[in-house]
Amino acid sequence: MLVLPLLFAMSVAAMEAQIPLSTPRAWKIDLSKNWDVLGPFPIHAREQQFISPSYPVNISKPIDFSRTWPSSYADKGRVGWTKTQATTAGDLKVSFPAIRWNDLRATEGWAALQHHAVLHTNLTLHPPHNSDASPVPRLLVQLIQGSYIAIIPESDSPLSSPPEWHAGNIYAMERTLPRAIQLPSPPSATGPTTYHVFVSGDYEIRLFGDAKWPRTPTQSINLTIDVEVPSHSVELEPSQDVVCDFVDGYAFGDAIGLGVRSLARWWTITDAVLATEPEGFRVELLRPTKIAPSQTRIVPIRIIQTKKYSQPAIAMNLTLASDTDAKPVTVSVKLPLQQLPRWTEKTLSAIKGTYFYAQEMPTAFSAFPPSLENIEGRNPQPPILCLHGAGVDIAQSFWIDSLPRQPHSWLVTPSGRTPWGLDWHGPSAKDAWGSVDALVAIIAANAAWHTRKLAPQTPVVLMGHSNGGQGAWYLAARFPDRVLGVVPAAAYIKSQAYVSLLMSRSAHFIDPAARAILESSLTPDDNDLFLSNLADTPVLAVHGGNDDNVPVWHSREIVSVLETWNDDANVTFREDARQLHWYPTVLKNDQVQAFLDAVLQSSSLPRPRSKSFTLTVAVPSESGSLHGWKIERLTVPGRLGRLTVQAFGDNRLRIVTSNVDRFSVLAEMWDVDSLQVDNSLVDFSPQLRGSGVVTFESDGRRAWKTVPQKAFTQVSARVQSFLSTAAPFRLVVLDETSPRDNSLALRIAHDLNAYHRLDAEIILGCESLNQLADDTGNILIIGDASSPFLAKLSWGTPFQVENNRLTLRDSPLEEPGLGILFLHPHPRNTEGQMLFLLSTDASGLERAGRLFPIRTGVTVPDWLITSNRAEQIGAGGVIGAGVWGRDWSWNEAMSWLY
Ligand SMILES: *[C@@H]1O[C@H](CO)[C@@H](O)[C@H](O)[C@H]1NC(C)=O
Ligand SMILES: *[C@@H]1O[C@H](CO)[C@@H](O)[C@H](O)[C@H]1NC(C)=O
Ligand SMILES: *[C@@H]1O[C@H](CO)[C@@H](O)[C@H](O)[C@H]1NC(C)=O
Ligand SMILES: *[C@@H]1O[C@H](CO)[C@@H](O)[C@H](O)[C@H]1NC(C)=O
Ligand SMILES: *[C@@H]1O[C@H](CO)[C@@H](O)[C@H](O)[C@H]1NC(C)=O
Numbered sequence: 001m002l003v004l005p006l007l008f009a010m011s012v013a014a015m016e017a018q019i020p021l022s023t024p025r026a027w028k029i030d031l032s033k034n035w036d037v038l039g040p041f042p043i044h045a046r047e048q049q050f051i052s053p054s055y056p057v058n059i060s061k062p063i064d065f066s067r068t069w070p071s072s073y074a075d076k077g078r079v080g081w082t083k084t085q086a087t088t089a090g091d092l093k094v095s096f097p098a099i100r101w102n103d104l105r106a107t108e109g110w111a112a113l114q115h116h117a118v119l120h121t122n123l124t125l126h127p128p129h130n131s132d133a134s135p136v137p138r139l140l141v142q143l144i145q146g147s148y149i150a151i152i153p154e155s156d157s158p159l160s161s162p163p164e165w166h167a168g169n170i171y172a173m174e175r176t177l178p179r180a181i182q183l184p185s186p187p188s189a190t191g192p193t194t195y196h197v198f199v200s201g202d203y204e205i206r207l208f209g210d211a212k213w214p215r216t217p218t219q220s221i222n223l224t225i226d227v228e229v230p231s232h233s234v235e236l237e238p239s240q241d242v243v244c245d246f247v248d249g250y251a252f253g254d255a256i257g258l259g260v261r262s263l264a265r266w267w268t269i270t271d272a273v274l275a276t277e278p279e280g281f282r283v284e285l286l287r288p289t290k291i292a293p294s295q296t297r298i299v300p301i302r303i304i305q306t307k308k309y310s311q312p313a314i315a316m317n318l319t320l321a322s323d324t325d326a327k328p329v330t331v332s333v334k335l336p337l338q339q340l341p342r343w344t345e346k347t348l349s350a351i352k353g354t355y356f357y358a359q360e361m362p363t364a365f366s367a368f369p370p371s372l373e374n375i376e377g378r379n380p381q382p383p384i385l386c387l388h389g390a391g392v393d394i395a396q397s398f399w400i401d402s403l404p405r406q407p408h409s410w411l412v413t414p415s416g417r418t419p420w421g422l423d424w425h426g427p428s429a430k431d432a433w434g435s436v437d438a439l440v441a442i443i444a445a446n447a448a449w450h451t452r453k454l455a456p457q458t459p460v461v462l463m464g465h466s467n468g469g470q471g472a473w474y475l476a477a478r479f480p481d482r483v484l485g486v487v488p489a490a491a492y493i494k495s496q497a498y499v500s501l502l503m504s505r506s507a508h509f510i511d512p513a514a515r516a517i518l519e520s521s522l523t524p525d526d527n528d529l530f531l532s533n534l535a536d537t538p539v540l541a542v543h544g545g546n547d548d549n550v551p552v553w554h555s556r557e558i559v560s561v562l563e564t565w566n567d568d569a570n571v572t573f574r575e576d577a578r579q580l581h582w583y584p585t586v587l588k589n590d591q592v593q594a595f596l597d598a599v600l601q602s603s604s605l606p607r608p609r610s611k612s613f614t615l616t617v618a619v620p621s622e623s624g625s626l627h628g629w630k631i632e633r634l635t636v637p638g639r640l641g642r643l644t645v646q647a648f649g650d651n652r653l654r655i656v657t658s659n660v661d662r663f664s665v666l667a668e669m670w671d672v673d674s675l676q677v678d679n680s681l682v683d684f685s686p687q688l689r690g691s692g693v694v695t696f697e698s699d700g701r702r703a704w705k706t707v708p709q710k711a712f713t714q715v716s717a718r719v720q721s722f723l724s725t726a727a728p729f730r731l732v733v734l735d736e737t738s739p740r741d742n743s744l745a746l747r748i749a750h751d752l753n754a755y756h757r758l759d760a761e762i763i764l765g766c767e768s769l770n771q772l773a774d775d776t777g778n779i780l781i782i783g784d785a786s787s788p789f790l791a792k793l794s795w796g797t798p799f800q801v802e803n804n805r806l807t808l809r810d811s812p813l814e815e816p817g818l819g820i821l822f823l824h825p826h827p828r829n830t831e832g833q834m835l836f837l838l839s840t841d842a843s844g845l846e847r848a849g850r851l852f853p854i855r856t857g858v859t860v861p862d863w864l865i866t867s868n869r870a871e872q873i874g875a876g877g878v879i880g881a882g883v884w885g886r887d888w889s890w891n892e893a894m895s896w897l898y
Pocket of ligand 2: 122
């Protein structure tokens with residue numbers, strides 16, 4: 001279902017340079033319906049990023065289709081190649097009915113249904129009849145629910161360079177554009193050319209669900225491939241557009257985004273104006289947007305409005321300049337609008353609002369107004385922040401329609417970036433808070449809407465279903481001082497508890513000490529470990545008693561852990577007998593409404609319910625305060641930090657810390673005379689308290705002092721934190737002459753947009769790095785570990801360049817096959833990061849590229865070095881990994897080096 005059916009029009013006159021996309025005499029593509037299938041092999045949910053996507057086959061060599069391979073899933077322990085057929089629409093079903101799945105499931109559970117398979121077919125390109133076969137065409141590939149795809153030449157000899165793997169649209173997210181893939185070798189201009197197509201097919205419970213007893217788990221993959229001849233033009237991509245609704249003629253937000261794709265050349269959008277400018281309404285381009293050949297970006301445009309605008313559409317002219325043509329071109333765009341009536345009790349409806357996420361990324365959310373106006377003289381009531389389940393697109397009304405309407409509270413449904421996003425962590429969590437703050441600002445900006453105004457920095461009630469239920473636990477426990485109460489429904493605890501990692505292949509090879517360091521990158525997502533932070537928060541957990549998607553034991557278990565922290569916790573568990581994962585009354589019922597009424601009525605933040613409470617933190621930069629207390633820095637990053645506050649009757653506080661190096665308190669919340677932190681009695685005099693936030697820093701073993709307030713210094717713990725950028729990413733390709741490095745930058749830019757709607761500008765050549773003087777966005781550096789450019793950098797981590805060689809702790813990193821990833825301080829933004837993605841050869845680059853943090857749950861801490869052994873044994877092939885210490889130093893406790 002396409003959700004934003006936006007029309008578009010191109011001004012043909014201004015675009016003479018444009019060549020139509022496909023003509024009858026164009027290239028023809030023939031994708032075979034016959035597939036070879038090898039599998040199944042045990043794998044856990046996130047090993048695909050470490051292991052070769054064609055494991056156990058090396059597709060660089062000619063394939064022996066008669067060979068068999070060991071697999072513990074098969075009778076007698078071996079599997080060979082079999083055949084299957086796709087439909088003409090590209091649908092491919094992959095299953096292995098000879099496997100005794102029920103026996104495997106009986107002992108190993110869902111973990112045994114997870115499996116990996118290698119899929120192979122051929123595609124043939126036929127040149128056009130008019131014999132104009134230049135320029136070389138490229139492929140437009142849409143791989144749905146497959147993890148990776150590679151296209152390689154047909155040949156009897158080994159490949160001269162390793163295959164390029166491209167991630168599929170594994171979550172089958174709508175509005176995901178096909179991916180442009182360069183052919184590995186130019187096709188013949190006179191006759192047909194055949195290529196091999198390899199797909200990594202991975203059955204995951206989260207994607208395909210449980211194969212109901214006694215059925216066989218079946219992968220449902222859809223592969224379609226089109227051919228595109230790069231022309232000089234650009235294309236509008238209306239499926240990527242972002243636009244807000246208008247209420248009574250006023251924009252509900254100030255952000256517009258236009259999807260624009262370059263077919264060839266580098267294009268820069270240099271201006272945006274309305275085609276005809278009515279009085280009191282105009283638009284402006286937020287910033288010139290540079291688009292690489294085949295890349296799509298969402299052009300950020302701001303609405304500036306002082307008078308009503310009641311038209312059904314916005315017509316705009318974009319000015320584009322190419323790197324080769326002196327003369328700019330104009331593209332006209334018409335963006336249909338939804339005009340909503342002025343609010344009365346009868347006309348209220350869901351409204352789409354927009355804002356700029358990370359300064360420049362146009363982002364939509366939906367909101368539903370309270371049915372009644374604010375009560376005169378009373379504070380506005382907090383909104384309810386509602387997190388959707390995996391695969392739910394907020395542009396459709398399903399989710400907001402499932403929520404109970406409120407008399408006095410707004411309902412806010414953020415997108416979380418995309419229907420899957422990052423499971424409400426990282427950028428999805430930032431988007432959740434960003435949507436609430438945007439709603440507050442939008443209403444404040446228009447006096448006509450003040451009757452339903454919200455307070456700035458308003459606390460919220462959190463609600464969510466399924467992945468969003470998990471997200472509600474996550475956000476509440478990381479930002480307890482912004483949350484009045486939580487209603488998590490059908491929630492799972494954490495990914496490793498959802499489907500266990502039991503059938504891991506790498507686990508048979510990796511040193512458990514190294515595995516522990518890799519798995520520390522899951523700690524920040526382990527919702528059960530942070531429940532101490534919710535010991536004082538009202539919670540109503542809801543779960544269907546027969547849920548076959550997220551088993552009900554998850555809610556029972558997490559509630560029991562919460563009660564362990566506080567016997568007296570205000571937590572209620574509602575198990576709806578015989579209900580499945582989704583039912584219309586899961587959130588629309590009297591008990592949920594009574595809970596919301598009670599929480600909203602008090603409208604004040606939960607106070608400590610007992611004499612002692614504990615704040616637990618994994619990543620200080622991704623965590624807020626609890627009763628005013630905030631952990632700012634850990635002693636050993638990568639381990640949990642805890643702060644226990646005990647109150648005594650005589651105005652005394654005692655604080656016990658564990659792995660905390662710096663913490664602060666909002667002093668006005670604590671009117672005490674005396675404060676003991678571990679072994680130190682620390683001054684907490686009224687003068688000190690008057691300064692607002694008081695910061696404490698460790699001063700020797702279990703000794704503390706107060707210090708002036710400081711900015712964060714620790715912004716890492718895992719590579720995934722790179723995604724939480726403050727502005728569009730810069731992807732820097734050090735060697736602009738390397739097609740593979742360029743391709744990797746394009747692949748990452750595509751994935752960032754497809755999976756997270758995060759914007760990236762590609763920058764060629766290290767010299768251009770100087771142009772980034774004022775940028776705050778996170779910077780990715782792609783290149784060779786021996787690049788001379790690296791020697792010119794001033795290094796801020798234990799990775800160094802000595803005698804033109806990249807070293808870690810004085811050991812040179814130069815053996816073939818290494819893929820090296822590490823976070824590094826940002827040159828200008830103390831809260832930003834750089835990520836280096838380096839390698840010693842092409843195969844190392846491919847391996848490092850697959851570890852770029854696109855999906856949740858991939859265990860990559862702050863730095864990691866992988867080797868060619870990973871192709872066969874996954875994370876067992878990692879030769880070093882770790883978390884940086886304070887200020888990016890070596891962290892012996894959390895490092896492992898081969
Ligand atoms: C795969 O085969 C190619 C070509 O023979 C070889 O260069 C490469 O090292 C092999 N890869 C692995 C992981 O064995
Ligand atoms: C791929 O092409 C080869 C050579 O033309 C042929 O033998 C093989 O059957 C084809 N495989 C599939 C799956 O179409
Ligand atoms: C597979 O993709 C094709 C092309 O996009 C589409 O026509 C077809 O309906 C898809 N099949 C399924 C099951 O989604
Ligand atoms: C926008 O483009 C259209 C079509 O090219 C043109 O008629 C119109 O004058 C342009 N408007 C502005 C404000 O440039
Ligand atoms: C639990 O929280 C609700 C909402 O704040 C409140 O009305 C209720 O009194 C609390 N229950 C207990 C036992 O404190």
